Amino acid sequence: MEETNEIESKKTAGSNSQVARLNKIIKKIHGALILGAFLLVLLIISSVGYVSVTYEQLESAMYLNQYRLASKTLTSAVRSYAVTGDRQYYDAYMKELNEDKNRDTALEGLRKNDIKDDEWEEFNGIAKLSDELVPLEEEALEAAAAGDTQKAIDYVFGEEYADAVQRINADTQDTIDRILARLEAKKSRFMIIEIICAAAFVAGVMLLAFRSLKGIRFSREELLAPIIKVSEQMKKLA
Numbered sequence: 001m002e003e004t005n006e007i008e009s010k011k012t013a014g015s016n017s018q019v020a021r022l023n024k025i026i027k028k029i030h031g032a033l034i035l036g037a038f039l040l041v042l043l044i045i046s047s048v049g050y051v052s053v054t055y056e057q058l059e060s061a062m063y064l065n066q067y068r069l070a071s072k073t074l075t076s077a078v079r080s081y082a083v084t085g086d087r088q089y090y091d092a093y094m095k096e097l098n099e100d101k102n103r104d105t106a107l108e109g110l111r112k113n114d115i116k117d118d119e120w121e122e123f124n125g126i127a128k129l130s131d132e133l134v135p136l137e138e139e140a141l142e143a144a145a146a147g148d149t150q151k152a153i154d155y156v157f158g159e160e161y162a163d164a165v166q167r168i169n170a171d172t173q174d175t176i177d178r179i180l181a182r183l184e185a186k187k188s189r190f191m192i193i194e195i196i197c198a199a200a201f202v203a204g205v206m207l208l209a210f211r212s213l214k215g216i217r218f219s220r221e222e223l224l225a226p227i228i229k230v231s232e233q234m235k236k237l238a
Helices: 002-084 087-100 102-110 117-145 149-157 159-237
Strands: none
Touching: 002 087, 002 102, 002 117, 002 149, 002 159, 087 102, 087 117, 102 117, 117 149, 117 159, 149 159
16 A cells, blocks of 8 residues: 555655646746747847838938038039120029028038937038138129129139138038948948847747757657556456
């Protein structure tokens, strides 16, 4: 009788041990699932951030290029009119200055993007320098319209105007390069995060697969095999 009780106790203990091991494996699988879901969310967030910054970079580059071309258009038009007296250059200058206003449009577009306060200060400084050139340009336009070509040329090819234009172009290019470099660095950070999350997610999926296979093997060898064995013995006894 005691021997029978001891056998039953061992069977019960073995069964409890198997259940504990199975529960442990299930908990590990749940943990891997939660980790995988968390990493997937991070991967999606980083991917969205990367795409967003890439779009912002392209859009900013477009507006910055528009701003630079608008400034060069004004300078080129007033100088061409001063030299040739051709009315089309006068019209082009006035159209850009009063109608198209591509510089203002570009700055409005940039306001939607991540432009820092110090970068806006640089743009304001460039705009101030450009505004200071308007009186010289107006003098040149009046001189060219009056037929005084040499006077018009002196205004827009003189040292004062040339130095100001050179400074405006240099400051504009420097500001553009700084903004684009900052956005490129921001995009690179998102790309690094995205790569790390992708690698971690793949590792998490592999871990989940390993633990799932381990659980399946345990269920087959430790739980199903004994049941099948007992079933076969019952058939033989029958």
